[in-house]
Amino acid sequence: MDAAFLIAAGLTLAAAVAAMSLRNLIHCALCLVVTFFGVAALFLLLGAEFVSFAQVMVYVGAIAILIVFATLLTRSAGVTGEPLAFQPWLVGLGIAGLVVGAIVTSVAGSGLLPTESSRIVAAAPSTRELGEQLMSTYVLPLEVVGLLLTAALIGAAVLGLREPKPSTPPPKP
Amino acid sequence: MAETLDQAFVLLKQWLVDRFPADLQPLLSAFLSAAAIVGVFAGLFAFTTWLERKGLARIQNRLGPNRVGPYGLFQPIADGLKMLTKEDIVPRSADQLVHFLAPIMKVVPVLLAYAVIPVGRNMVATDLEAGLLFFLAVGSATELAVFMAGWGSHNKYSLLGAMRAIAQLISYEIPLVFAALGVVLVAGSLSLPAIVDSQAGYDWGGLARWHVFTPWGLAGFGLFMIAATAKTARSPFDLPEGESEIIAGHMVEYSGFKYALFYLGEYLSLFAISGVGITLFLGGWREPFSWLAWMPSYVWFGLKLLACIVGFIWLRGTMPRLRADQLMNFAWKFMFPMTLVTVVAAAAWHLSAGWNFTGAGLWRWALDAAVILIPYRLLGARHLAPRTYRFAD
Amino acid sequence: MSPLERYLIVAALLFGIGLAGALTRRNAILVLAGIELMLTAANLNFIAFWRYGGHPADSGTGIVFVLFSIAVAAAETAVGLALIVTIYRHRHSTKLDEFDELKG
Known part of the structure; x- marks a missing residue:
């Protein structure tokens, strides 16, 4: 476990949690940007330089800006007292938890995955x-x-x- | 001797790094490069503010700063002190964290961008294989800084200014990328030092083989610099700032050091984008004529950068600001198609490199110029007619 | 834990966070953001397998797939957000549970 991986992964996951749970949508979008930067850092650690820069350019430069624009255009940035989630929100969380649990246990218990790097980064x-x-x-x-x-x-x-705008109102059925 | 002078800074850094234990060396090398970049370009920023004020003053028949030091040369120091001692005001209803982070978000990506710009022979902080893409990627992060400043200030003028700015930045990013694409096509690399190397050699007894001396390169350089002007929000594309209509736009709620950071970020991005333009089209640190090769490479880069800065100042002094609709029309109806045309022209140039019949060079030129000029004539024909003005009466 | 496994687990967690967001949040924009997170997690998996999987060293399959996936994500976001803005014009809301009629 090297420090760079821990920092990048921790930042990515923490920002992702914040992006999905904050009340103010603009804050969510900004946290999403941090997540995308974190994933770009993980790509860099994996030796995929080109993808990392493309990720920053597309996700941060375009998608995050689009999300921010849509938030402002639909006036949903304001903080209201309304509930954030659908009412049986525990069900959704439970489903997500089950999915994560299934993937993590199967990854951790799998004997099929290669255990060490089969590739030198220079050969990429x-x-x-x-x-x-x-x-x-x-x-x-x-x-x-x-x-x-x-x-x-x-x-x-x-x-x-x-x-x-239609010039004449459509006929009532 | 000329060789040593050319590599003076590289050798100095190597000598300094060698004094330290081996496991510290990579870190120290990176640190020295970063320190040199920050020091040199921050100094250039100070000098440019003086040059700009003097230049604008001359254009407007004034004297400009002339009180602090000889010819007002110490004016930037006085300005800096003034900025530092001013009160740092944060509006009560502002989003404290976002308001605080926005100026940092503006400056840090710009400084990162310098990592890939070769300022002299063997003088580049990191030679990334996808260097140009890296530059464009960190450049797109500044849009976010503008938004954070505009939204975090909780002021309708700053939000309006930020929205204007983002629309402009996104619209001019596309021509910028396409103008650079032609060079990538011909050079066959995204690495900026490799692009400089692709412009090595001389034609016609001593004229350097820069991309700007080809028809597509000339058009590409012009379009790149126009897009760069818009991307750095310089006059005549300074709508995001628009001090006479939306009073500095997204920066309206900033004061003191944070405002200075925005200012610094703006000038640094101007230098960075000029540096990339120089690297792509003007041969980077290469000399224009073979008989000038004795001058150190970084001097050439500096001279070209200074020429670009003077050009920007001249433009600012002489052009009126565009309207928002003119700005968008220009980006999408002229710049975007023309940059596509330059990509096609660069491809034609690349493919016709193998011609070897009599007069091939001239035919190649004529073909490439035709590829550029015919669409230009078609696209620009509307703008060539005398303009009609409507006055309020 | 092998290097591949830890990347896979980070990707799984990221996917789970995105899924939880997409399933529970009421705001359509955030649901879209959750879907983006899930796509990013899938991209991370592709790159991790490209880096550590056993296949020819010079093959760029994983990278190329991620590049295409990024392009698709961009297209999806553009259309999705345009849809949300259009719906907002009609219904003056972006809450997903209020869109319960087929009539516009």
Whole structure:
């Protein structure tokens, strides 16, 4: 257990708990950012430099900002006395706890997992090789992702358009 | 001799590091690089505030600061003392923690960005393989600082200013990335020292092979610097600050040292983004002509950086501020398509590198210029017509 | 505990936190944030297995998958938040338990 891993993992999990439990939605979004930074640090520790930077750029630079914007646009930042969770919230928490328990026990008790590193970080593909793989082996998924992003862009723009008010009220059934 | 002078700082650092036990050396090496970056660029910040005030004053036919020291050169020190001794006011209804963290969040990522910028031969803090991506990633963290400042202040002007700023920063991030993409395509690397190396060599008896001396590079450099101006919220894109309409926007509730931190962060990000522009298009620390190769590399980087800063000051002194709708139209209807075109032009340049018939060089130039100029003419045609003005009457 | 296991456990905990948030919170935006956390936990698993799993050293499969997953997450958030904002315009609420009619 090295200190870097402990710090990164602890920060990630603590910020995640805060992001899911705080009352003020803006605070939740800011804690979410800390979580994303923590996960990026974990990626760095695992030797995945490119993914780590991409994670920061997309999650912190785009997704967190989007969440913040949506929070302000829907005026849900204010602190109200309303209950935060659905009423039988223990049920949801119980389900999540069961899932975590199942995964953790199966991971800890599994004899199939490799016990030590099979790879030296220096042998990891360089950014250049990664780009070449993206453009050769994975070119079809890459194109599909491009299509998906375009579709999402257009979809979000259409959804965000202010609908024109109907000039005549629709006939009552 | 020239060699030693060029590597003076590298050798000095090596000598200092060698004095210490081996297990401390990596830490000390990193610390020395960081200390040098912070010291040099904070000093440059102080000098730039003086230069900017003097330059703007000259443009506006004034004298500028001239009381503290010769030519007012010690003005930054006086400014710093004033900032430090001012009362640090936090609004009562502000979100204390967020309000406190915002200036730190603004400065720290900018300082991180310097880690990947090569300021001279062998003078880069860390040569990351995905250095350019790292720079862009930490650059996107400043948006968050702006939001934290605007929302944490609990003031409607600061929130409005922050929203404006984020919309602008996000819109101009895309042209910035695309303008840099052409260079990545031609250089075949995301590492900034490798990009500098890709511009080595000379053409036509002594002119350096910088990317800016190609049609796509010239267009890319122009677009990159425009996007950089907007990304650092400099005039004419200083809507987020907009002191005459929303009184400094997201920074309105900050005073004293925290305000100074915002100021510092803004200038440091200006230097950082200029440094990356220099690295991508202006050959980094390389000299423009072969007969100037005797000058140390960091001097060239410094001179280019200074030229960029003077350009920014000149721009600020002479351009009026854009309206918000003009800003967005410019980003999405002109900058974004044009940067896409420069990527295509860079690809055409890269593919035509193998041509070897008579006059291939000229044809290559003509083709690449056509790829840029025809879309420019089509996209920019509306803007070439004489503008009509509407006056309030 | 082997290096792989501890990353898997962190990912499992992160997934659980996201799941708990998505299942219990009433605000639609936070539910989306919980889903993002679960996706991130899955990405962490991919990278951990890429790093410690037994397969050719130069293969970038795990990394490439995570890059695609990040792109999908971005698309999902953009559309999801646009939907939430649109619903808010009609219903003036982002509480999920108040969206109990099929009529807009």
